[in-house]
Structures are given as C-alpha cells and as structure tokens.
Amino acid sequence: MMESSRLIRRHPDDLLVGLVSISDRASSGIYEDQGIPGLQQWLNGALLQPPQFATRLVPDETEAISAALVELIDAVGCDLVLTTGGTGPARRDVTPEATLAVATKEMPGFGEQMRQISLKFVPTAILSRQMAVLREIDGHAALIINLPGQPKAIRETLEGLKDSEGKSLVPGIFAAVPYCIDLIGGPYIETREEVVKAFRPKSAVRAPKV
Numbered sequence: 001m002m003e004s005s006r007l008i009r010r011h012p013d014d015l016l017v018g019l020v021s022i023s024d025r026a027s028s029g030i031y032e033d034q035g036i037p038g039l040q041q042w043l044n045g046a047l048l049q050p051p052q053f054a055t056r057l058v059p060d061e062t063e064a065i066s067a068a069l070v071e072l073i074d075a076v077g078c079d080l081v082l083t084t085g086g087t088g089p090a091r092r093d094v095t096p097e098a099t100l101a102v103a104t105k106e107m108p109g110f111g112e113q114m115r116q117i118s119l120k121f122v123p124t125a126i127l128s129r130q131m132a133v134l135r136e137i138d139g140h141a142a143l144i145i146n147l148p149g150q151p152k153a154i155r156e157t158l159e160g161l162k163d164s165e166g167k168s169l170v171p172g173i174f175a176a177v178p179y180c181i182d183l184i185g186g187p188y189i190e191t192r193e194e195v196v197k198a199f200r201p202k203s204a205v206r207a208p209k210v
C-alpha cells in the first residue's frame with residue numbers, strides 16, 4: 001500500500017505538486033532515477049514560491065501509474081502532477097493511456113506544444129505521445145502533464161528554447177501552467193521570468209502586493 005498523507009497548504013498560494021517518474025529500470029534499481037530530482041530542481045528554480053512535493057517512482061504498468069495519479073490528486077491533494085517517462089511507442093510505454101484513464105478533460109494544446117518544442121531538439125519528438133489532462137473531483141481539480149523520460153527533456157519541454165542571450169525562441173509549456181491552475185480553482189503561482197515567463201491575460205494578473 002502506498003502511504004497517502006494529504007499535503008497541507010501553508011498559504012493559499014502554496015502549490016502542491018505530485019511528481020511521478022515512470023521507468024522499469026529506475027523503479028527496479030537498475031539505474032538511479034533522475035526524473036524526480038530533475039523535476040524538483042527545475043520547479044524550485046522556476047517558481048517564486050517553492051512548492052511542496054509528493055513523489056512516486058513506478059514501473060511502466062498502466063494500473064500502477066493510474067493509481068499513483070489518483071492517489072496524488074484525490075488523497076494527497078495535488079494541484080499539478082508531472083509525469084516523466086513512458087510516452088513513446090514501445091510496447092511497455094503506457095503513460096498516456098494511464099493518464100487518460102483518470103481524466104475528466106483532455107488538454108490537447110499541451111501535447112501539441114510539447115512536440116513542437118521537442119522537434120527543435122530531436123527529430124524523434126514525433127514519437128512521443130505525451131498529453132495533458134484535467135482530473136476534476138468533488139471540490140478539487142488538478143492538471144496532469146506527461147513529460148518525456150529523458151532527464152534532459154524535462155527542462156527542454158518546460159522551459160522551451162532560448163537563444164544565447166536567453167531570449168525565448170519557442171515558449172516552454174510552463175508559460176501556460178499558472179493560468180490553467182487559476183482557471184481550475186488552484187493557487188495563484190508566479191514564476192521567475194528569466195527561467196519561464198508565465199502568461200496571463202491582463203484581467204487575470206493580480207495586483208502586486210504593496
């Protein structure tokens with residue numbers, strides 16, 4: 001049994017993040033998981049308020065992945081769940097199916113943009129079936145996003161592509177995450193612009209605190 005203690009929001013803007021690394025080899029100890037540490041490091045650097053994390057390392061099994069997603073959202077209370085791994089065409093790659101099985105809405109724009117970004121790095125980006133969905137339950141909703149398994153792909157996808165001066169060439173998908181979390185009733189999150197500039201329509205931007 002997985003332990004599922006609910007994360008407690010210390011502040012209304014506290015973001016509760018679930019991280020799920022999906023890898024047969026990392027989950028069986030053949031190699032060390034780099035997915036969860038990579039995601040934690042990126043989020044701690046990108047967000048103005050460091051989030052609270054709940055993490056799970058699971059094999060490429062549909063039921064285990066779906067169970068981890070449900071547990072992180074329904075029992076732990078996460079607002080955002082990022083998965084890494086298992087999005088390719090290999091027989092054991094089942095992360096998109098396991099994600100869809102727990103979804104109430106599909107968010108196809110994320111998958112479209114992730115493949116666009118990844119194509120700037122590797123021509124095999126079209127092999128990734130990664131998707132994003134919402135899971136809406138009584139009184140709570142969460143965004144789930146599938147990222148590729150290669151540790152370096154985590155940053156590439158979330159942050160996008162920049163030129164040598166740091167100017168954004170292709171926006172990373174994280175630019176749209178804060179507004180999506182607003183719209184599903186989650187906390188108001190702010191990012192470090194030098195890592196990724198969050199976009200919100202003017203009417204949704206909160207006045208700076210004085």
Ligand SMILES: Nc1ncnc2c1ncn2[C@@H]1O[C@H](COP(=O)(O)OP(=O)(O)OP(=O)(O)O)[C@@H](O)[C@H]1O
Nearest residue numbers: 021023024025026032033034035085086088149150
């Ligand atoms: N959690 C991880 N930690 C470190 N490296 C990883 C991890 N997941 C994937 N990788 C690396 O990225 C590559 C592509 O990821 P993919 O999710 O397709 O893995 P895979 O080939 O299905 O193998 P496995 O599920 O055993 O990680 C892997 O072959 C591996 O080199």
Ligand SMILES: Nc1nc2c(c(=O)[nH]1)N[C@H]1C(S)=C(S)[C@@H](COP(=O)(O)O)O[C@H]1N2
Nearest residue numbers: 085086087088118124125128148149153156
């Ligand atoms: N940004 C980025 N996306 C990427 C890659 C990468 O190196 N960088 N690798 C691709 C490859 S080779 C595959 S097969 C798919 C699926 O990867 P997964 O099975 O690890 O999820 O992601 C693709 N997306």
